[in-house]
Amino acid sequence: MPANKSRNALLWHLLLLVFLILALFPILFAVSNSFKTLSESYNSMLSLIPGKPTFGNYVTIFTTLPMVNIILNTFIIATLVTVFKLVTSYFAAYAFTFFRFTGEKMFYFLFVATIFVPFTVVMIPNYLIVSKIGLLDNIYGVVLPQLCDATGIFLLTQTMRTIPKSLIEVSKLDNIGTLGILRDIVFPLTRPAVVSIGIMFFINSWNEYVWPTLILKNQANFTLPLVLQMFISSEGGTNFPIAMSISMVTMIIPLILYIFFQRYILNTFSQSGIK
Amino acid sequence: MNIRWTRMSLLSLLIAAVLILPLAGCGSNGNATGAANKKTVIEYWHVNAQTQGGQAVDQLVKDFNAQSKDVKVIAKYNPDMYKGLMQNLQAEKAAGKTPALVQVGWAYLDYFSNNFGYMDPNEAINKFDPSDKNFLKDKFLPNILDLAKTSKGQIGIPYSLSSPILYLNKDILKQAGLSENGPKTWQQVQQFAKVIKDKTQKYGLYVQEPADTWAQQSLMLSNGAQIIDKNGKATFASKEGIQAYQLYADMVLKDKTALHVPWDQGVTAFINGNVGMLYTTVAQMSNVEKGAKFNVSAIPSPPFEGHPAKVPAGGSFLAITAQTDAQQKAAWEFEKYLYSVPAMATWTEATGYVPPRKDVADAKDGLKDFVAKNPMIKSALDQMDKAVPWTSFPGNSGLQAEQAMIDTRDKILGGQEPVAKALKDAQTQINQLEK
């Protein structure tokens, strides 16, 4: 029986290892190509270790483009979008979970239904509004239509519903105000959800390119995904190693954040979990 | 607890920094516009990625701004080629604005002239540059100028001229015992491809398959077919058109000597030595040259037996979309700068695009040295007299017609429909689209 069990475990580990390789191979492929010359990237598909590693691709992007500005822009946009989306979603979800009010169901359904609105529908109207306000070619123009998020409201409402109503009732009897309950009772219980949704918002905004492409013009206002687009061309060919080096720069910041906050994130997940 | 609070305060610090930083950025931005206040600021929209002349655009704009007393140009890069630029232009127009100068892809010639306000270059010259009245006539070949002409007149001036050429992997040809000078006709291309397949087990040919049918049109044209007739009716499903497409389809489906994959993958497969011949735009020249480790050369686009070769001109023209007098004047000043001999030479060296002006190729400050060093571009320069307009299907449904051509290519090369039927159906469908 124990032998059987450990053989099973071994099989599962093997399977997981296959998974890891599938997940990591493309990343390793990207890392290795970012240190290759164009010619080598075409001709040594199989080798993950560059024959003559070069920093040339990184040098090129950092010397020909205002990369510091660009990284900062990307960071500002992603952070603002994440923070605003979390705050607005949190309050809305709180209202939908803990208050009964006229039109509640209607508003909730309306909000959640907007999840399914394809971006093609909102692209042009939003562009018109941003342009009227005079925020074209401005990173705040990218942020403006993204100040709240239906997915966030939906997910947070789902999470808050798992909090026993009795807990809230008791606090009400203790005369703790709404904001007090929100801060001291509900927030700690929903922190894992807030964190995981926040990560999702940040990564999505960080990598977004269709909408910023429309709004931003000057290179100094670009975001990292737009810089990546500058090296992709069907007609002139894509410079794969340079594109990969930009991808590395683009990846590294969320990765650092993830590693830095990882223990915090993992802890919050495992402390209470998303119920 | 402690750790949590430091994390928290760190986070709030970060957020505070994020909120303050851009304000500082705004300040410096304000200064920049302040300094340029005396100059007319215009936007130039282009599609040139860094691998397709993007750096040259930046350089040209910088040089122009340095020498112009009253104009400052801001270049905006539009990803996703002419389609991407047209999308952005569409949004800009809906917002009631326009850039001053734009690159328009040939497939959009008709759509652009029907839907956007533009200034005829002749009018711009008359108004802003009367001392150089014969600029267009003197400096451009008539067949080239005509590329940017519709029934409405001259829409713009040709700028990026690309041409399909046949790249050869000389090592593979040698290995297969074939002439390193390459095939003379498309019939020979088919034979070459068979020999390559037999002798080396590699693919013989890849013909570019982007989201347009430029290369496929070139094939049909080079067998004497017409894409549309004088009245704008599609006529490509003629005997000649079907025959040309049949040869190509046979290579893919029957001989299995031609590769049928998206553009990126096809070019990659050629560059790392898995395909003998590559039929694609001259704009890929530097990509191929830098990437390939084998002996590579290029020859002009071949004809079919008994017919002259014809190459549809790819690339784009420049159109003035500025609406006010001052903007239009500035746009013309910049446009004329782009067409100066040294600027044109810079452009060709960076992109491989054939210069639309007559006197650039041989001029000393032009391309003389460059052509000597880059024989591949010679094949594109040599075939410019064979350039014909890339069919821009007329009317409001022109873009749908192009899409129908793409769908037809998928059906034929996917083996879902025989060539004759697919082409005839497409022709009927295109002719039924509302005009």
Add this chain to the structure above:
Amino acid sequence: MERVSINRNKLIAYVFIIPSLVIFAVFLIWPVFYTFYLSFLNWNMISPTKQFVGLNNYVSLFQDPITYKILINTFIYLGILLILNCLLPYILSFVLEYVITKGKNFYKKVIFIPSIVSLVVGSMLYVWILNPVSGPVAIIFKHMGIYLPIWSNTSGLVLVVLSLITSWKVFGYNFIVLLAGVSNIPAGVIEAAKMDNVPLYRIFLQIVLPMSSATGIYVFIMTIVQGLQYVFTPINVITQGGPNYASSNLIYHSYQDAFVLYKTGESAALSTITLLLFVCLLWLEFKFVEKKVYYAGK
């Protein structure tokens, strides 16, 4: 007294939803109504003439065989994505939590990494890695005497590969979320079942699934909602909906109509239909699934 407090609560509730409501109204809800209005027009978004055509756009959509092809593709995408991004990480998180316990944190960290990468980059990478003639996978298979199919031009297969690319990005995120949900089931319940020699698949189906169903539903919905939007990027980068619409879905097709062919009216009609379809799905979810969800603590 009671009434006053209820009124006060109502007021607070409205204050809480107003920021979202304003943003939604301006940037999402108004555009939807505008789109609905556009779906009755023949227009290209910029031409001065708007022609009212009544239901013509809808009629021509329903008469077009391509519409049905794309509708079927959409559901196939959903099916594949649900297996890859919901079921598979579910099983994996169960295995990691209760079958093997060693290395849980290590696996969790590594599997999450691809979630950071943008799908544009992912798509580019896979175009190279899965190049059927000269990519690394093709080279390895060639040594074994196997030639890869040209997946980007093969109906059916192209859907699977594009879904796999999407799943490479989404898998890790869904996995850590599900793992959190699964690990939250009281350990005693599982231990007891193991003692009774209940087979693993039954533990999964009869204990884990129902007891983590709130998380499960979350991931299920997210997979459906985001799946179609996510898969848009690889379609756009790799196939542009081809070959002959074999890889297109509702969202890509309405994008193509609107921003490639500038048939604003037809695109608006298609978007309206898409929206209706999803609102129906959402309503079904509200009606039947929500009630059965297991919430710990209730």
